[in-house]
Amino acid sequence: MGLDEDALAYHEHDPPGKIEISTTKPTSTQRDLSLAYSPGVAAPCEAIADAPGDAYRYTTKGNLVGVVSDGSAVLGLGDIGPLASKPVMEGKGVLFKRFADIDVFDLEVDASDPDAFVEHVAALEPTFGGINLEDISAPACFEIEERLRERLSIPVFHDDQHGTAIISGAALANAADIVGKDLADLSVTFAGAGAAALATARFYVSLGVPRENITMCDIDGILTTERAEAGDLDPYSEPFAQDRPAGDLADAMDGADVFVGLSVGGIVDEAMVRSMASDPILFAMANPEPEIDYEAAKHAREDTVVMATGRSDYPNQVNNVLGFPFLFRGALDAGATEINEAMKVAAAEALADLARQDVPDAVVKAYDDEPLQFGPEYIIPKPLDHRVLFEVAPAVARAAVESGAARRDLDRERYVERLEARLGKSREMMRVVLNKAQSDPKRVVLAEASDRMVRAAYQLADQGIAEPVLIGDTRGILRTADRLGLDFDPEIVDPTGVELAPYAEALYERRKRKGVTRREAADLVRDGNYLGSAMLALGDADAMLTGQTHHYPSALRAPLQVVGTAPDTEYAAGVTMLTFRNRVLFCADTSVNQDPDADVLAEVTRHTADLARRFNVEPRAALLSYSDFGSVDNEGTRKPRAAADRLRADPDVDFPVDGEMQADTAVVEEMLTGDYDFTDLDAPANVLVFPNLEAGNVASKLLQRLGGAEAVGPMLAGMAKPVHVLQRGDEVKDIVNLAGVAVVDAQE
Structure with missing residues (x-):
């Protein structure tokens, strides 16, 4: 079809x-x-x-x-x-x-x-x-x-007028910066004098473009004072009439810095583009056919041509969806009586600023992995960039307050948390942790210097979540940061340029009775995983992340050998937090213990409950099996049953726990309070402890893919010092999230 x-x-x-x-x-x-x-x-x-x-x-x-x-x-x-x-x-x-x-x-x-x-x-x-x-x-x-x-x-807002104005205004600010021109010096030509064009021209004046520098053309040519005096212009277009000779669009574009098309397709040719000033800016926004094709505009000249259209198949799409939802979100939340010019300018400035920031991996993937980095091919954010909500709505709300249009003030930090909650429970939960991390950032070693790790280091430093320490080749890391446009001075530990003897000695002391010689220890600490683990063990760092470029078991090996588990703890555990619209589940073990016995299950439950509390969630734990409270009695069902018994008998366990029970019994309130009213759980469980690694891993991934859950983790619990092992497909946001968890671990 x-x-x-x-x-x-x-x-x-x-x-x-x-x-x-x-x-x-x-x-x-x-x-x-x-x-x-x-x-x-x-x-x-x-x-x-x-x-x-x-x-x-x-x-x-x-x-x-x-x-x-x-x-x-x-x-x-x-x-x-x-x-x-x-x-x-x-x-x-x-x-x-x-x-x-x-x-x-x-x-x-x-x-x-x-x-x-x-x-x-x-x-x-x-x-x-x-x-x-x-x-x-x-x-x-x-x-x-x-x-x-x-x-x-x-608030009353005509989007056809103001939406295009705001989005293209953000694009204009960035485009002018890229070509080294000031808004106050720009000569701007408009093709079209309808609602969108007039509103856009007025908005450009609000941004700093002089009205006398704007030339508008309609189907009859340039809007001149002669036409205005003859009654040829309506009251809305008349203010943009220029005291200049009559002419057509080609005349108006000659020498112009900027062309703004809000008319019909195909009315601009390459010769007209060549007649413009150096490094021209062209916004050809007619849909579905722009005033001039993207390729033709780029081909017309050899200097920089910054081009935007209304189409999604070319760079720099001017799409109103970047504006109206977030303008109304900020206006509604501030109880605004109107959407005024200050609020519109704030939205444009927030969009322009966002385009200069590092772009999340999820956004890059949504656009077929095309490079998205501030420059001529990327001057405005993409519509599917979720950060627009967190940047534009608060800016609009603040402008509403400052301009006197708001009925109520908003605390920005709490407001952003509320906005994040609208996009999913996981964002709300992670905000709790990241806020804790920002209150007292710690040194986090990033044991691998992949592009994503470098980008994560930039975000951690920029947002004040952690003090990142990258392990790797200094020149390579700095080249990566420069290539990605990341303006920061990362702390780097280069195995070829740092004194490794103390770390080799620490590794040797911990592994000398495990078959490791001094020479082997000296070789091992040149590996980022072992060096990072030794730094953590010696207190030169507070936490560590690894695993971006290794399989999970191999990445976990060095931290287990050098850092080890916590005192009175035999086993670490991998915990995945799954968030649904109105529910959070902590699932264990999803990555470490293959076939745990009752003691291990009990220990894993304690670790997972502790982790839940770091997210401000009071744990209610269920030990899962395929039977309910003894309905099947064999070796497999006895393990979770015994673990639950031991936990309930432990005076130090201060959270409700029960089992063995089936998964639906654990999470459906009617089953708990009806069929099994004797259970120690007073509400559905939020900590689910699976009988083995296979069950935990399979179930958590099914819930994520088919149940619509968002996942954070697996997070490593039970280590002597905070260590988290990433999965090889993890995005920058996953690295930042786990680093935040690691910082909170270190704080506590």
């Missing part, structure tokens, strides 16, 4: 459309229903009647946006009317939810008269926390937005 047929099938598949309403509170009992509706619902109604602001406490108003259109200017389709625009408006709702966790009602209003449209939308103010106007033709869109902003005390 072609794209059209695929799209029709996509939208038709049951249920039709793309969005639905779902409940957020329990509705399974009669009491639930009495709270949700009659008679319980009277209480919040009365509270809101007495204090209207309480609508934000007791209803969805504070997270609900109305996407409103009359269908008069649907992108690429024109005036197709309100009903035909509904798929687009539903799609807008999908983007709000996907990128910023904002709920949407799409409203297609059959009102061609601006007065009627304004009245319809204004009457809906009690329903929504904000209004996103969409696909309304110019010049009516300007009047509608202005009048609604004046009448309503909630």
